[in-house]
Amino acid sequence: MSQRISRNRLCQEFARILGGQGSITENGVCLVQKFRSIRFRILGRPTRSPLVTPQFFTFEDVDSRGRALNLGETVLLQEEINPLLTELRKRDIIVTAVHNHWLFEEPRAMYMHFESIEPPLDFARKVRSAFRVLRG
Template sequence: MGNDSKRDLCSEFARILDGDASFMNGVCLVQRFRDIPFKILGRRTNSPLVNPQFFTFENLDSKGNALNLGETVLLQVEVNPLLTELRKRDLIVTAVHNHWLFENPRAMYMHFESIEPPLEFARKVREAFKVLKG
């Protein structure tokens, strides 16, 4: 698959995930940001380091399967519902952790992955994310 075809695939991946796409060094990156009113050390933050949702795919094989990776910020109460939804869709949850100290509300981050066609991954993530509060 040529770079133009991969860029088109990346654009469709971004459309499904409702994010902004970039394509560099063979990696499609889609990013979007949640609007959660976090405070760190008592100060409101809109930092992309705090509110990210990132999705990538790369290394497409001849069958159309790729390495798909995702990360999202979550409210603490969203962790178990999203974990359940991702696992129902055979996505591998690889980490649930915090990034910050002294934040309010508690910000948690979940990472997940799969090997499958990127658009299937994107559709699964979109469906699983319906449990998020917004």
């Protein structure tokens, strides 16, 4: 039981650093969600769908050295891709994908995925710092 409590506390601190809502999934993964407030249009229609504006972060399976698999995804504007890529790489976070999810959207919405194995709170602090290049 104390391991679950400490995992929950770690998840809540991870979420606090990242500025999102954290929860433990039924399979024990800490999931943090937040959404960017960028106004997108798809097929000419305004959208507020959380599928378009997500920022998701997870960690799981903390080892005896306090390290975990950390994963992240964020929506970006095209002009934010290179600055964020540079900032994440400076912090030894591996960028694994940059791609689109939608067609005929305005402005162009791109999505970046990234990962590391390190203490979750270190990952969260690095991501928060790297995200300073984003426009809100």
